[in-house]
Amino acid sequence: MPPISRLAAATAVAVLAGTLIGTPAHAAVTRVRQGSSTDVGRAAWSGPAYTMNGSGAVVTATMTKAIDAIRGGSGSIDVAVLAGSAPTSGSKTPECDTIIGLAGVNSCTTLTLTSNNDGNNTQVNTDVRNAEFVYFAGGDQCRYANWKGTSLRASVQSVVAKGGGVGGGSAGHHINSDVVYDACTGSVLSSEALADPYDRYISFTSGMFEWPNYANTINDSHFVARDRMGRLMSFVARSIKDGLVSGGSAWGVGVEEGASLFIDSAGRATLTGPSAYIVLGDHQPERAVAGQSLSFSNFKIWKLAGGQTYDFANRPTCGYYLRSVTNGVAEANLYNGTPLTSCPPPGGGGGAGYAEAEPNDSRTAANSIASLTYPATVTGTMGTSTDRDYFATTLASGQTITVNCAIPSAYDADLYLLSSSGSTLVRSVNDGAGADESLTYTRTATGSTTVYVELEAYSGSGSAAYSCTVAK
Structure with missing residues (x-):
């Protein structure tokens, strides 16, 4: 065998x-x-x-x-x-x-x-x-x-x-x-x-x-x-x-x-x-x-x-x-921290974050973020290829506002800062889906005024959220 x-x-x-x-x-x-x-x-x-x-x-x-x-x-x-x-x-x-x-x-x-x-x-x-x-x-x-x-x-x-x-x-x-x-x-x-x-x-x-x-x-x-x-x-x-x-x-x-x-x-x-x-x-x-x-x-x-x-x-x-x-x-001490027991209401109202509330497609319908604690985070989506999102805040004389927006890869969005009358103060229009946008503006005129942060769909749309950090 x-x-x-x-x-x-x-x-x-x-x-x-x-x-x-x-x-x-x-x-x-x-x-x-x-x-x-x-x-x-x-x-x-x-x-x-x-x-x-x-x-x-x-x-x-x-x-x-x-x-x-x-x-x-x-x-x-x-x-x-x-x-x-x-x-x-x-x-x-x-x-x-x-x-x-x-x-x-x-x-x-x-x-x-x-x-x-x-x-x-x-x-x-x-x-x-x-x-x-x-x-x-x-x-x-x-x-x-x-x-x-x-x-x-x-x-x-x-x-x-x-x-x-x-x-x-x-x-x-x-x-x-x-x-x-x-x-x-x-x-x-x-x-x-x-x-x-x-x-x-x-x-x-x-x-x-x-x-x-x-x-x-x-x-x-x-x-x-x-x-x-x-x-x-x-x-x-x-x-x-x-x-x-x-x-x-x-x-x-x-x-x-x-x-x-x-x-x-x-x-x-x-x-x-x-x-x-x-x-x-x-x-x-x-x-x-x-x-x-x-x-x-x-x-x-x-x-x-x-x-x-x-x-x-x-x-x-x-x-x-x-x-x-x-x-x-x-940050240090990643595995331990004091829990937050009093949370801000959804959609802002004194917190450090705000999720857009539609319709906010014009200056007259802008979401107010003036009461947020800055720096604040503002989130939303470009739901259609013609979507525009407006957020209103105030800017005092000599005050600088900086906006940095992380844009998802689903679409290309452009960032504008508008005056109270709607004219463009400064803009950021980088090309390409997912291209982030940022701008800085310092008010030199006297007194306080309303300014508008505007995100505008340039190309594409989707349900993925953008996130903008607004600092003053």
């Missing part, structure tokens, strides 16, 4: 551990099922529920909450763990080793997919669709992002749609946000991302998953331990500048190692573990340009400690502290 080949020997060993799915032409999917060999059957489930972990390991407290929420306190569920590669040491099924021991778990199946096309594997998709919870293991989120074009994406979505849940840790946390930092070109440091928000190591995947109540988010992991606040700020700024989010705002969700957010079906997140941070950018960056350092004023940051909550369905307008980035340098 001829000696057994090395490939056949390797296959025989793998089969003893579980099931190999594939052909000898390439590395096969490895399938290892623990617990019952038969899936549970049930007409309805009580989720969705999510776990967002700062590191790869399963956090039993939040996993237990998700299991109980999905099964409604009775019965049991099946879990599928998706991995892009097998662990290099120890158990090959570390997530299922923990999950299978939890109450309410009927089975846990580890599926290790080693090529992008494995997302079309029939057995893999059957296992996922029969599960009530899908857990993405730590590892390489680029591998997960590459499954976007396969059947596996829809299979995972079907689990949530039927009232199940999803979660993951580290790379598995990244893949579950609305905008995914996919790390397909490499991993970026905070210092690199602040120095250039278009650094070659920053790349995104959007449209992978869009979970209810979790829109316009971008996740990050190992957050404090690896000092990732700066890079998450850059990710948020890029998401807004590039129009990857809707409404001109993006929420970064940074979770520390060992911590986990459990998010229930109503969108309410509760933290287990040391800390998590919600980082909101709600205006266009003052500067986010390839090859230049980031400038972004007043990120709103919520810090969560163990047991604290954040409502993603009804996102809060208070309880944050503010931090800015100027010329690539972030």
Whole structure:
């Protein structure tokens, strides 16, 4: 009898551990099922529920909450763990080793997919669709992002749609946000991302998953331990500048190692573990340009400690502290701050920001920003190719006004400062979609007068927001 080949020997060993799915032409999917060999059957489930972990390991407290929420306190569920590669040491099924021991778990199946096309594997998709919870293991989120074009994406979505849940840790946390930092070109440091928000190591995947109540988010992991606040700020700024989010705002969700957010079906997140941070950018960056350092004023940051909550369905307008980035340098003490408990009313009225209120298409219909505290941030959109937005303020004798506008790449807009009679005092008309505009004017005449900041659509339009910093 001829000696057994090395490939056949390797296959025989793998089969003893579980099931190999594939052909000898390439590395096969490895399938290892623990617990019952038969899936549970049930007409309805009580989720969705999510776990967002700062590191790869399963956090039993939040996993237990998700299991109980999905099964409604009775019965049991099946879990599928998706991995892009097998662990290099120890158990090959570390997530299922923990999950299978939890109450309410009927089975846990580890599926290790080693090529992008494995997302079309029939057995893999059957296992996922029969599960009530899908857990993405730590590892390489680029591998997960590459499954976007396969059947596996829809299979995972079907689990949530039927009232199940999803979660993951580290790379598995990244893949579950609305905008995914996919790390397909490499991993970026905070210092690199602040120095250039278009650094070659920053790349995104959007449209992978869009979970209810979790829109316009971008996740990050190992957050404090690896000092990732700066890079998450850059990710948020890029998401807004590039129009990857809707409404001109993006929420970064940074979770520390060992911590986990459990998010229930109503969108309410509760933290287990040391800390998590919600980082909101709600205006266009003052500067986010390839090859230049980031400038972004007043990120709103919520810090969560163990047991604290954040409502993603009804996102809060208070309880944050503010931090800015100027010329690539972030303010000190990024991870702690005194929360703001008294917030300005929407649309200005004494605050440091104003979102345009249409119609404001003429001087007579101008939005008044005279009562704002300066420097102030004014945001709006060029909703049509003929849109004009007017903002009125006052200027005293000898006073200088400076306006810097970050224009999104969706359109070309020009900036004017007009006198009380409508004549042009100064203008900025740089060519090209996404070209930023800025102007400065000093009043030399006596007395105080009304002046108008005007943004005018020159070419194109869109829902992406511009952001103008007005200083006096």
